[in-house]
Amino acid sequence: MQRIPVIYLLFCLVILSSACKKGLEDINVNPNKSQVINPEFLLSTSLINTAYDYQEDAYFDKPASAGRYITMVRNEGNDKFDWGPQSWDGNYAKLSVNYEMMDQAKKQNVPQYIAVGKILEAFNFAYLSDLFGDIPYTEALRLKEDRILHPKYDQQQVVYPALLQSLKDANDQLATLTNGVDATADVMYGGDPLLWRKFANSLRLRMLLRISKSYVPAFTDMQAIINDKVKYPIFESNADNAEVKYLGDVGANSWPGGPMANGFEEFNKRKPSKEIVDALQQRNDPRLGVWIAKVDSLSGGTVDTKPYVGVPNAIPAPYDYNGGTVHISRLSDMFKSNSHPMVKATMMTYAEVCFILAECVQAGKITVAGKTAESLYYDGIGASMKYYGVDQAATDAHYYDQPSVKYNGTLEQLIGQKWIAGFLKGAEAWFDNRRTGFPKFVLGPLSASTSLPKRYIYPTGERDTNNDEYLKALTQFGPDKQTTLMWYLK
Template sequence: MSIINKIFKLFLVVCLLSATSCDNELTEINQNPNGVDPSQGNPSFLLTQVMVNTALDVGNKGYSGELSAFVQYTQKDSWGNNNYDWDGSGWNTYFDNLRSAKLALQRSQELGYTLHEAIAQILMAQNFVSLADYYGDVPYTDAIQADEDVILPTYDSQEAVYKGAIADFVAAAASISNNMGNLEAFGASQDIFFEGDAEKWMKYANSMALRYYMRLSEKDPSYSQAGVTATLAKPLISSVDEECALAYIGTSDGTSQPSNSSTGGASAFNRVKPCTTFTDRLRELDDPRASVWFAPVAIPIKVVPAADVPGGEDDVVVDGVRYINEETLAANGLKIYDKNTWKADRLAGLSLIDTSSTYVGLPVSYQGSEPYTYNLNPNPVQGGGNVHVSLMNDQFKEASGEFLKARVMSYAEVCFLKAEAALRGWGSDAEGNYNRGVQASLDTWGIGDEYADYIDNAEVAYNGTLAQIMEQKWIANFATASESYLDWRRTGLPDLQTGPFALSSVIPVRFQYPDEERNINEANYNAALSSLETTSHTNDVPGKYENDTPWSKPWILQGVTKPW
């Protein structure tokens, strides 16, 4: 069935299931008499809804959202946040997903649908563990207990949520494996992740378990090692065709590539720029993915001796190149961008000129306000263009396209997880898995034939270091910034630093709890706060709530040296 038909069915699902996502405390009096009775809910349609929302959350955080700025894939030159002034989001999305998944689980159990039950268990574990990833302690045992009407749930420890979710991934995979051949059908038009392929769901659950065992590698290495060793013996995602990546179909703002110009207007695309942290490294590695992700700068700048400026002028555009007399820089407070000195240069009050000939990005946290003036922009207005800074590749201007997907879990990620495990002595063939990860990423973006030349690059050829594995994983996870952020938080790799005008000298390590938790669920909220470890950066930003700040450390970072 075509993807358009799948989305048409999805819209029917959303319309039909409006009643199933209501808050637990709704009573008979305020139930919609025209809504679907939850006791009659179709688990297939419920699971479709959860899959869509789960994937869109990954995609929205991944391409042009704040986490993309956090891990320095992109920066916005207008109406954006490059200075790490963001408290996080997703709480309500995850709990909405959990309510629908919980109902799907109950209905599947009532109907005897083993595959649907396992999938509901996987999606519940995924949304719970996402909450723990970003916030720390969260409601878990008491959450979404409609039968008991728990209005003010207690918070479970981050450790309990991580290990409970991992146990659910393992159990769901085992259930599918043990019942293979006797499972009910899950229609391909409803199963938008794997089109009803139970074996792919089993591999996905095992791969998610591997991800989260590795998530605990620094905090609880003995637990992590035992889990990783056991999981590597199980079937995992083993090709690009088996990965979990949901294509955008572009029929509405919510189903389109983030920041596309088709539904969001031209400025939605134009204000997203590559970050120099990313463009610099891709240029140093001669990485072929740069041409897939970025557009060449419209008008490059060359700083040359006075005698070489055409027409004897100090600043002139000739044949699509802007020439500037190098002798005029100092008098105008200008300096050529240097990746090793630019932060000090900015703090000294200098403005920078990037003379890169092909891809020009925005430096991270370049200034306290929006950096639409960067690189001598001749049209320095909010929302205006900048011919001296690269745009993203034209494909990202579209609402949908061959390579435009919400990449929930890629084959490349699995390969890099296996390579890291082997490097730690928990698995085997670190080099082979590293190479397969690089190949998988190039295949994903349609340039697999560039692999042989790229892997021979002196800085790309496997050298047996964790830093190299994590760097290539960071590159491969472009457009999946959420996973890159959590990898950086776990390992401190790559060595990302804030810019000169960031709110703090270190990158935040968690999201702040939403206001309604502080205002309504106060006692349990305060108990959760007591589990956070304050740091020397906790109060870097005045006005945050006690130690509920992005710079307080949750359990997973307590007692470890990463990332700072």
């Protein structure tokens, strides 16, 4: 199914749902056209745009630089962390479409779309809060119904528990409903309610770990999920991954590095970072050749003569590093295709769930029947290796026996492997670094900050159109700076 532009769809929704002036209702009704939108059509749009935009951030935008997967060799602002105010219009546009889907589902008595909508809503609102901190939540999306033009900001410590409850409710609803969502509209899970429940509960694990420093019930709630996998199923293999394929037929449905979406020159501005390339080479990691291309010329490199060369972040003239383009690696060819079976719009993976559980078991916060922190750590690595078709190569090369890979019980090692497994699969590397300090990324000499940004700065438009609520928010949140810690990081 093709991706529908959000702005166009929102325009249609406004036209369909706007109230007519009294006395004009009848003449403004087209008897030959439906006055409602079926939820399944809105689901496909909400799901595709959620997955595609989240993935585009992870490859094309600031999370890719903050996670040290990508180095920009042109237009280097992302790498230098001089980010400035960021827009959230696209985030709220997706939430508006999803909200309309749930509203139509309620009116048409198809509750399965409400349940799935709650999961997508929680994913999008959580990501917004992860990026900014306190956000408009309870009064957001209520312009049409309640004419709220200036929504208040809700504190993160209010938003996150509400989203966690919404995910729990969605799981419980899907467990009792007899009808699933339309399989053709659900481009991720084909309408399978069990897979949606696994996503909801796995997402709960991610979110609970993220806020565990500041949220007392976090590990108790995680243990409740783990103790009853019938009631609270979670990801059990790569087949459960929350990800959407790229069709590659038009630019809007193509991987953002492909020629239909952005062209080769845009692809060529993004090089693999030195940190990820070095980490893979030091471990003789078989994923290296899957993700990274060899340099065009092995002779003439000025600082590095290895076959794979990543570019450091925030350095002068990064395009000239190591003697120039022919002496630095590109991403592999699969990242410059319009679609590829191993390049999808990924929201969450089984590998990530393994590492989440490994971290919590290792810290002594939860127990997992039949598992140890060590076995879960290896499960996470193995899931990633299998996804990219190099699991047997890893075994044959005794990858797991290397001192740098063999489990040693440290958080640094565990998060390091989680970072590698999450290559270009979301903002988790940046968020994990904020939370744990690992991996220990190198900022670069031209970095505008002495540390990785802790958040996005609120959009400029908020000061122009919602200034009173914006200023009220800052009295509780703190200065609107990249360095201000949000609730769960304090």
